[in-house]
Amino acid sequence: MRPSNDTAFSAGQRRVLWVLWLTYGSFYFCRNNLGVALPGLQAEFGYTKTQLGTVLMSLKLAYGVGQFVNGQLAERFSPRKLLAVGLLASAALNLLFGWATALYFLTFIWACNGYVQALGWPPTMRAAANWFPAAQRGRAIGIIGTGYQLCGALTFVVSGWAAQHFGWRGALYVPAALLVASAAHLLFFLEDAPAEPIASTSLSAKTPDALPAPARSFRANIAITLGNPALWLVAIALCLLDACRYGFTDWGVTHLKEVLSDSVSTAAFKYAVLPFGGIAGAYWSGWATDRFFAGRRAPVICGLLTVLGGLGLAYDHVLHLGLVPSTLILFGIGFCIFGAQVLLVGTLPVDLARHGTAAAAAGFVNFMGYMGAAAGDQLTGHLAQDYGWQFAVRFWSACAFGSAVTIAFLWNTGRKPAGG
Secondary structure, eight states: OOOOGSSSSSSSHHHHHHHHHHHHHHHHGTTTTHHHHHHHHHHOOOHHHHHHHHHHHHHHHHHHHHHHHHHTTTTTTTTHHHHHHHHHHHHHHHHHHHHOHHHHHHHHHHEEEHHHHSSSSSHHHEEEEEEEEHHHHHHHHHHHHHHHHHHHHHHHHHHHHHHHHHHHHHHHHHHHHHHHHHHHHHHHHOSOOOOOSSOOOOOOOOOOSOOOOOOOOOOHHHHHHHHHHHHHHHHHHHHHHHHHHHHHHHHHHHHHHHHHHOOOOHHHHHTTHHHHHHHHHHHHHHHHHHSSSSOOHHHHHHHHHHHHHHHHHHHHHHTTHHHHHHHHHHHHHHHHHHHHHHIIIIHHHHHHOOOOOOOOHHHHHHHHHHHHHHHHHHHHHHHHHOOOHHHHHHHHHHHHHHHHHGGGTTTTTTOOOOTT
């Protein structure tokens, strides 16, 4: 079946799509960069992996709370302004982190960074819901997802280069400068919504989305969001996936450095392959659900997560086979992680959101995801410190399998009528 003409993006949609692509992707320069700085930070101050796990966990906890709160704020305030505040504040906090030394202060700063980083996704989803109807959303959010995969890959490259040349603090300072530039670009080019409302932005809406969303209180929005059972399944699945995802992205460089005795820059450059796999996975998964599954996201998510669990079990063994096998498995892991993650964190929550709660739904699901990520960071640090890396990597794999089982309960959600 050929896609219908109404799935083609207009000129205005294409412009906004690429602004959102770059803007949200930029946040990752000042979020994933700490994973590259960790070996130098540990060497200078002598902190244990468990202590560093607490620092990493602080961002996830604050980010998760921020997602929940900012998902509500994004329904009331300009996405453009919220995104700019988030970018500039995160840049400032990365600079401050590089000047700090005490563990508790480092933890506090990184937690604050987590909260302002949470000003990224809900406003992005609000703008995407304003600009793209359900028939286009899988592809649109899939494309946005490739942006944060590319920037995630570039974060390893840029931060690895900066850490090699300027010390671990360079992995914080150089990305901060990039966020300032991204904020300036955003303020010039992003429009919050089209002049004329688009049709059909939610698969579950009772009211046509061409009509304005009803004004609701903060409490009413929360009640509507939390009263949606399907969103809870998506949230639990993302909770488990993010524990796996951040195991790889936060601890992967340290893992390679210790297991293979790689330098920080070498390990960081290897890990840049993972987000490149994510770029392919994010684009493919959104396109496949629209093109072959008639809007059903769960079968694609479930398949990717099952493969991810298997790759996680093979990961430690394959790393010792050489550069090419290591590169291929990291690409495959990235493909599966982010192919599933972009659907769980954006497309499916927006699909399932009741009218006028798209940002709130995305914020709640992402809140739960980062609770899993926070717990996963802490548990990974503990397992690696006390039992060795093999146990930590098996934990990541178990989380992927658990996420697959959870999302299987939504197997037929989003099915469109025949010929629709």
